[in-house]
Every structure is written in C-alpha cells, then in structure tokens.
Amino acid sequence: MTDGTPTTLTDRIEAALRDVRDPNADLSVFDAGFVENIDAADGEVTIEADLTALDGQTSTQVVQAMLHAVDDVDGVDSVHVERTTPTGEGNAGVESFDRVVAVASAKGGVGKSTVATHLACALAADNDVALFDADIHGPNVPELLDVSGPVHSSEEGDPLPVRAGDMDVMSVGLMESGAPLAWRGAMAHDALNDLFENTAWRNDDVLVLDLPPGTGDVVLTTLQEVPVDGVVVVTTPFHASVSDTSRTVELFRDNDVPVLGTVVNMAEYVCDCCGEPNDLFTGDALGDLDAEVLAELPFSHDLQGTPAPGSVPDAVSSLGDAVESALDTAGEVGVDPTADIRDLQPQERKDRVRERFTALDSGEPFVLVSDRDPTPVGQFLGRLAEAPREAFDPFEVRRETPEAWVLETAKP
The missing domain is CATH 3.40.50.300 (P-loop containing nucleotide triphosphate hydrolases)
Structure with missing residues (x-):
C-alpha cells in the first residue's frame, strides 16, 4: 500500500474483507482469525477460511458477506470461499x-x-x-x-x-x-x-x-x-x-x-x-x-x-x-443400612437379617440393602417378629441402583 491506498489486488481484497465482521465477537474476519489465505490469480479469487468456531447459520452468513464484499473489488472476476478445518481437529x-x-x-x-x-x-x-x-x-x-x-x-x-x-x-x-x-x-x-x-x-x-x-x-x-x-x-x-x-x-x-x-x-x-x-x-x-x-x-x-x-x-x-x-453419587446407595446382604451366601443372608432384626427394639427402623429384590424377606421378618405383614408399617421396597435394592420398614 502507498499513502494508505491498496495497490495490489490482494491488498484490495484484504481491505474489503476487513469490513466483514464476526457477529458474535464484533471483530473483523481477520481479527477473529477466520481468514487463513487469499489466492488471487488472474481475477479468480479463492479465500481459505476456518469458520468451525461458528454455528452453521452464522458461518453461512459470514461466507455470504465475504463473497459480496470481495465481488465488488475492482479486478475480481470470480470469488470462492473454501472452508478449512484445523489439522487434528476434535476428538x-x-x-x-x-x-x-x-x-x-x-x-x-x-x-x-x-x-x-x-x-x-x-x-x-x-x-x-x-x-x-x-x-x-x-x-x-x-x-x-x-x-x-x-x-x-x-x-x-x-x-x-x-x-x-x-x-x-x-x-x-x-x-x-x-x-x-x-x-x-x-x-x-x-x-x-x-x-x-x-x-x-x-x-x-x-x-x-x-x-x-x-x-x-x-x-x-x-x-x-x-x-x-x-x-x-x-x-x-x-x-x-x-x-x-x-x-x-x-x-x-x-x-x-x-x-x-x-x-x-x-x-x-x-x-x-x-x-x-x-x-x-x-x-x-x-x-x-x-x-x-x-x-x-x-x-x-x-x-x-x-x-x-x-x-x-x-x-x-x-x-x-x-x-x-x-x-x-451415581451407583451409590443413599441409605445407612441396618443389614447389607449383598454378595453373601443364602444362609449367611438369613443369619445377617436375623441377627440385625432381632437386636432392634419395637418401633425401630430396619433398612436392608440387597443385590436382588428383597420383597420375599418380608415373610421372614414376619416369622421373626411373630406378626402379620400388615403390622409392618411402612414397608417399602425400591431399586436404588442397577445393582442394589433397598427394603425399609420398622420392627412391629
């Protein structure tokens, strides 16, 4: 450039592109780092631009603005914007x-x-x-x-x-x-x-x-x-x-x-x-x-x-x-169990439930954690308490995680 006036075709194209803005950051496409290269040969212009930081609609708007700006430059016969992406972009x-x-x-x-x-x-x-x-x-x-x-x-x-x-x-x-x-x-x-x-x-x-x-x-x-x-x-x-x-x-x-x-x-x-x-x-x-x-x-x-x-x-x-x-906390059981019978053998399960349940006073809560549906345990608790199922209030069974079920009740 001489006295601030663009002298070459590339200079004139760059000057035109500096009027095109990134609408998200209010920067020129040069300051935003979008323009990677300008190839101007015999009036045929190719602009290499990395617009991957923009969403689809915004990048399309920026491309159109670049095309319009350069198309009006003296000496430009045709213009094309070639989108590029950084090497190794993304995982x-x-x-x-x-x-x-x-x-x-x-x-x-x-x-x-x-x-x-x-x-x-x-x-x-x-x-x-x-x-x-x-x-x-x-x-x-x-x-x-x-x-x-x-x-x-x-x-x-x-x-x-x-x-x-x-x-x-x-x-x-x-x-x-x-x-x-x-x-x-x-x-x-x-x-x-x-x-x-x-x-x-x-x-x-x-x-x-x-x-x-x-x-x-x-x-x-x-x-x-x-x-x-x-x-x-x-x-x-x-x-x-x-x-x-x-x-x-x-x-x-x-x-x-x-x-x-x-x-x-x-x-x-x-x-x-x-x-x-x-x-x-x-x-x-x-x-x-x-x-x-x-x-x-x-x-x-x-x-x-x-x-x-x-x-x-x-x-x-x-x-x-x-x-x-x-x-x-995904996968964790969010209760403090009275008895945890996961990974125990069948007889060990019964012994653990009997020991912990019989040690409770009437009205105390009983919380059981198991790796299978513990609903049938209710019958065993009834025999231990010598009470009908209706005497257990509340009696709630839920699946807490993919690997853990919880039974909550109270000793009659």
Missing part, C-alpha cells in the same frame, strides 16, 4: 468424554428434547459440553437451539459438530436439511453408530444425549454402544405418563444404567394475570415414581424460548446442579 467418538448423560422419556410430547437442550445449556455454565441429538425420527435440537448445517468434515474425514456458542451440537437433523426421516432398524442403527464413533468433538467434559422416546431399537443400541454414566427420565404428572416412566426406569436399571432421577415437566402453570400457580394435571401420580425427582419444571414462556449455553431459567439451572450431584 472422535463419545469415549472422549468424561461423563455421558442420557435424557429419555417413555412417551413423546412430554418435553424431553426441551429438557435435554436446556440441561446441556445449564451444564455448559461450568463445563465444556456437547449435545448429541439421537432422536433420529424427530431431531428437534437444531430448531430448539436455532442452529443449522451443513455439517463439515475435519481433514481426517470425521464430521464436525456445529457450534451453539461454546457448545458442540450434533444431530441427524443438521444433515438432512429438514427432510422427513423414515429410517428403519439397520439404517437408523448404522447412521447413529457412525456418528457415535466418528464425530470430531471439540469439547470433552460432558456429553448430553437426547434419546428418542420409548424403548425401541435406537435406545437399546445407545445403551449397548455408548458408555452412559446416568440417565435423566422426563415425564409429566399425568398418571399414564408416570406409569410408563416407571417401566422405562426399570429398563435402564436392567441394562445397568444408573438412573440419576426424573424431571417432572409441565408440573404447573402460573397465570400471567394473577400470578397464581395452577396444576395442569389432576391427581397425585408422582407417588408411583421409583426414582428421585430432580426438578419439577413449570409450563412457562421461559422454557419455550431459545436457551444459550450458560444462560437458562433458574429452574433449569437448579436442575443442572442436581444432575451434577447425582452424577457424583
């Missing part, structure tokens, strides 16, 4: 994550994807988070986060997730451009398996998996092939939803997946006019849930908006804290 496969949290539901329409998306954004306040939309027949995550494709590949050929702020996002919906999905068995299995194994994630702290509703092939495939550290199950307070949710919880436990707890969505609606909370569903079906309730989320406008990583409604922020605490 392929879900095994690279420290923790994997699945979000599931027994039914569709309970807000599972909404909860998964908001939960991922809540966890992103303190972690490097990725969100995997495995709901192959209804991939709603891109719409909920307002991100779009296309999905690009790393130099190794692995698919790169798009970015929602600092959060990685991958979904079949990003590759299908809104086309209806009618994939069956093997096709769905192969598509998901490829993404599970090969997606080049940038973040590696927590992966949130949005599973399809129900207990079909995709859910079972995920349980078999992805190292899930815990699952959060979403339900509404409606009795049919709660009943199906209890069976889904049992499925996960049967597959040795710790159930972190349940999220009760649409628990209430707060009137915009008077501010009074109102129940959307009648009855008290939640008593039938065989898992801790991590959060009861209201039906509110806050949860219908577009969440951002690290910026979520207060109720969802509390859910994120509850999930992290549950992850820290």
